[in-house]
Amino acid sequence: xxxxxxxxxxxxxxxxxxxxxxxxxxxxxxxxxxxxxxxxxxxxxxxxxxxxxxxxxxxxxxxxxxxxxxxxxxxxxxxxxxxxxxxxxxxxxxxxxxxxxxxxxxxxxxxxxxxxxxxxxxxxxxxxxxxxxxxxxxxxxxxxxxxxxxxxxxxxxxxxxxxxxxxxxxxxxxxxxxxxxxxxxxxxxxxxxxxxxxxxxxxxxxxxxxxxxxxxxxxxxxxx
Amino acid sequence: xxxxxxxxxxxxxxxxxxxxxxxxxxxxxxxxxxxxxxxxxxxxxxxxxxxxxxxxxxxxxxxxxxxxxxxxxxxxxxxxxxxxxxxxxxxxxxxxxxxxxxxxxxxxxxxxxxxxxxxxxxxxxxxx
Numbered sequence: 521x522x523x524x525x526x527x528x529x530x531x532x533x534x535x536x537x538x539x540x541x542x543x544x545x546x547x548x549x550x551x552x553x554x555x556x557x558x559x560x561x562x563x564x565x566x567x568x569x570x571x572x573x574x575x576x577x578x579x580x581x582x583x584x585x586x587x588x589x590x591x592x593x594x595x596x597x598x599x600x601x602x603x604x605x606x607x608x609x610x611x612x613x614x615x616x617x618x619x620x621x622x623x624x625x626x627x628x629x630x631x632x633x634x635x636x637x638x639x640x641x642x643x644x645x646x647x648x649x650x651x652x653x654x655x656x657x658x659x660x661x662x663x664x665x666x667x668x669x670x671x672x673x674x675x676x677x678x679x680x681x682x683x684x685x686x687x688x689x690x691x692x693x694x695x696x697x698x699x700x701x702x703x704x705x706x707x708x709x710x711x712x713x714x715x716x717x718x719x720x721x722x723x724x725x726x727x728x729x730x731x732x733x734x735x736x737x738x739x740x741x742x743x744x
Numbered sequence: 745x746x747x748x749x750x751x752x753x754x755x756x757x758x759x760x761x762x763x764x765x766x767x768x769x770x771x772x773x774x775x776x777x778x779x780x781x782x783x784x785x786x787x788x789x790x791x792x793x794x795x796x797x798x799x800x801x802x803x804x805x806x807x808x809x810x811x812x813x814x815x816x817x818x819x820x821x822x823x824x825x826x827x828x829x830x831x832x833x834x835x836x837x838x839x840x841x842x843x844x845x846x847x848x849x850x851x852x853x854x855x856x857x858x859x860x861x862x863x864x865x866x867x868x869x870x871x872x
Contacts, residue, residue, distance in 0.1 A: 530810050570789035606827040607855050614830060630828035634821045642817035645786035646810065647794065675830030675858075687822055690829035701825060708818035717750045723807040724815070727756065727773045730747035731763050732815040735783045738764045742823035743845070743855040743862075744831060 526648050538707040539651075542635045542700050547654040550632075551664050551694060552625045555656035560590040561629055562653050564599040565636045570644060571604040580616055594620060595629075602633045607741035614675045623693060624665055627676055631697035638704045666695045687744065764848040775803040779812055786816045826855075833859040842866055 524536050546562055547555045568575070580601070583594040591599075598617055601608060609617075617626055643650045669677035669692075679692040688705075691698040706712075709729075711721045719726040737744075747763060758772040768776035778800040785796035801809040833841045842865040845851040851866055 530807075531814065535814065602824060602828045606824050607853060609828055609830065610854065610857060611830070627829070630824065633828070634824040637824055638817050638821035640817075641786070641820050642813055644789045645782075645793070645797075645813035645816055647797070673831055678829070678831075681834070686831040686834050687826050690825045690831045701821070705818060705822060708814045709822075717746075718754060719750075723811040724804070725754075725773075726750040727747060727754070727758065728775070728779060728804075728808075729811070729815050730750050731768075731771060731773055731776060731779055732783050732812050733819045734747050734760075734763050735780055736787065736816050736819040737823055738848075738850065738853075739784070739787045740820060740823040740827075741853040741855065742827055743850055743853040743859065744823075744826040744833060 524651065530646075532707065534707040534711075538700075538703045539639055541703060542639065543651065543654055545696075545700060546632070546635075547656040549657065549659040549661050550628050551696065552622075552628050552661050553632075554661060555659065556590050558632060559653055559656040561595075561599050561632050562636045564591065564596050565603045565633050566640055566650065566653070568600045568603055569637070569640055571600075575604075577601045577605060580613070580620075585620060598626070599629060599633060602630050603637060611675060623676060627691050627693035628697055631691040631694040631701050634691070634701050635697065635704060638701075638708065642708075666693065669693065760844060761848050764850065775800070775808075778803040782809065782812055783816050786813060787820075827858075830858050833862055838862060838865065842869070 524539055527536055547559050549555050550558055553561065577597050577600050580594065580597055583592070583597040585592050585594040587593060598621070601613070640650055666679070668679060670680050671677055673681055673686050674690055676691070676693050678689040681689050688702060689698070691701065713719055713721060717726060719729070722729060747758065747760060756772060759766075759770045762768060762770040763776070768780035778796075782796040782800040785793040797809060800812060838861055841859070842862050845856065845862060846866060846869065850856070851863070856863055
């Protein structure tokens with residue numbers, strides 16, 4: 521069966537194409553994780569979603585950082601916190617994670633989680649079967665870090681926001697994955713009309729869309 | 745913030761607190777109750793989701809329901825990007841964010857700490 525065929529006719533071509541681009545890159549070596557590790561991160565996101573109310577990661581220090589598996593228990597726990605308990609990430613937890621895996625790996629991990637969640641949550645909401653994850657491709661990460669980063673926008677260093685909302689540059693340390701994440705945002709949310717208060721490119725009115733957005737953010741305890 | 749702005753653009757006054765905390769009956773946007781029930785159920789992915797999906801489709805059509813699913817999914821993704829990175833509220837949104845936080849009690853969320861200017865503004869208003 522053709523990928524994302526179940527969505528044809530239900531969503532815009534732009535959304536299907538953005539899912540396709542995300543999926544095409546998910547299993548490729550990234551900037552700091554191998555393809556196998558990236559699929560491991562995606563797999564952990566999906567295994568832990570939807571989260572049961574009683575499932576909490578707890579303290580990260582309780583998880584082993586060494587393992588023979590593709591991802592250590594510690595990294596899997598970080599994935600689950602980012603995916604399901606994001607509002608718990610304060611400066612202290614962030615600092616602990618960075619001390620263990622570094623800013624670059626953390627940014628790429630978070631950008632991957634945000635891409636996988638967009639697709640999985642959509643399928644779950646509609647009761648559509650989740651797409652199989654792609655096969656990982658061999659190869660080394662590129663070990664690249666972008667230039668021109670600034671402090672002061674987020675815990676993580678980011679590109680300067682200039683005229684963009686902070687959320688657009690939030691994970692720009694993982695430049696390529698942040699760009700793909702924002703491709704999803706453009707396709708699934710604003711199109712080219714973010715600054716306009718009356719939208720005609722969606723089936724809901726903009727106030728109805730912002731109502732769903734506001735309640736979703738409240739459920740996730742996201743102040744931003 | 746954009747909920748208020750987009751409603752004002754079509755001359756609608758909305759109850760933001762009900763949008764964030766209530767069942768939607770007083771929000772002032774068409775089909776708010778069904779939209780909120782669906783958003784809540786999509787977040788939990790529990791046995792109420794199927795009925796919430798049907799109720800929303802009956803109110804605004806299948807395409808509208810799918811649009812709500814798209815929105816809930818992309819905002820969960822945006823919430824993850826925002827709070828995993830620890831971004832603060834944008835400078836130009838600080839004033840309105842302060843007032844909306846007080847109106848909706850959103851300053852109870854732990855991630856308000858990522859925007860210390862907002863915390864300070866709320867403290868100043870509450871304590872003179």
